[in-house]
Amino acid sequence: MSENAKMLHVNLAPGEAGRYAIVPGDPDRCELIAAHLDNPRMVTRKREFTTWEGTLEGERVTVTSTGIGGPSTAICVEELHKCGADTFIRVGTCASTCADVQCGDIVVVSGSVRMDGTSRHYLPLEFPAVPSYQLLKALEESAVSLGFHTTVGVSITKDSFYTQTEPETKPVADELIRRWQSYVRGGAVCTSMEESILFSVGASLGVRTASILVSATNFDGSVSKRNSADVYPTDSIQKPILSAIEALRRIIRQDKG
Numbered sequence: 001m002s003e004n005a006k007m008l009h010v011n012l013a014p015g016e017a018g019r020y021a022i023v024p025g026d027p028d029r030c031e032l033i034a035a036h037l038d039n040p041r042m043v044t045r046k047r048e049f050t051t052w053e054g055t056l057e058g059e060r061v062t063v064t065s066t067g068i069g070g071p072s073t074a075i076c077v078e079e080l081h082k083c084g085a086d087t088f089i090r091v092g093t094c095a096s097t098c099a100d101v102q103c104g105d106i107v108v109v110s111g112s113v114r115m116d117g118t119s120r121h122y123l124p125l126e127f128p129a130v131p132s133y134q135l136l137k138a139l140e141e142s143a144v145s146l147g148f149h150t151t152v153g154v155s156i157t158k159d160s161f162y163t164q165t166e167p168e169t170k171p172v173a174d175e176l177i178r179r180w181q182s183y184v185r186g187g188a189v190c191t192s193m194e195e196s197i198l199f200s201v202g203a204s205l206g207v208r209t210a211s212i213l214v215s216a217t218n219f220d221g222s223v224s225k226r227n228s229a230d231v232y233p234t235d236s237i238q239k240p241i242l243s244a245i246e247a248l249r250r251i252i253r254q255d256k257g
């Protein structure tokens with residue numbers, strides 16, 4: 001393979017990603033994020049990986065979707081890194097697992113339970129899945145400065161959506177519910193599907209990672225179920241987007257300073 005060949009999945013070549021990457025799960029979210037950059041343009045799309053780019057504070061910013069869950073997130077981070085990225089901010093949604101986080105509230109993830117398989121291919125389980133403190137701090141300060149209700153806390157990264165929302169229907173229900181209860185009793189504030197992978201792959205590559213989420217659910221007091229009555233206001237996604245853009249501005253200025 002030539003050195004300038006395009007990556008197998010994200011379809012970018014070395015040099016075609018900015019140092020700064022914003023990585024949502026949903027491909028449709030890339031355009032919404034890029035709209036806040038200067039000179040946004042769609043770059044490429046392959047499988048679950050859609051890429052837009054633009055500039056912020058004069059620096060190139062790449063926005064690429066990870067798709068859902070571990071394997072595709074690991075691929076996205078590895079390939080963007082090969083193409084030039086060393087700073088990754090996930091902008092996503094989560095389900096609340098605590099009373100402090102209600103629908104539309106922000107969570108800045110300070111660490112993640114590794115209830116996934118992919119991160120174990122990178123680091124042993126005793127190694128914590130944690131973000132870069134510099135990025136976490138910038139995200140928290142930005143979200144608070146924008147007036148959003150913000151919680152900094154531990155998320156649960158799971159490998160499967162419906163084993164969380166309907167654990168009692170699965171053959172391993174007892175195990176799922178027992179583990180989930182222990183995470184919640186340990187103080188986990190929300191659940192999503194990419195953090196432990198993003199943080200672990202980032203740590204193994206020696207790059208900066210962080211994640212900011214908006215809750216798509218109200219917490220109804222149940223340990224593991226999604227609240228079926230939740231109506232997710234689609235404009236809520238602008239909260240983590242605006243926070244991430246402001247945080248990235250601060251990071252870029254710090255990097256330059």
Ligand SMILES: O=P(O)(O)O[C@H]1O[C@H](CO)[C@@H](O)[C@H]1O
Binds near residue numbers: 024025067069192194
């Ligand atoms: O909001 P996004 O980034 O799509 O992420 C969340 O939504 C998906 C599940 O519906 C999972 O990928 C979960 O982590």
Ligand SMILES: O=c1cc[nH]c(=O)[nH]1
Binds near residue numbers: 094216226
């Ligand atoms: O309910 C939800 C919403 C976002 N992400 C999840 O993992 N679950």
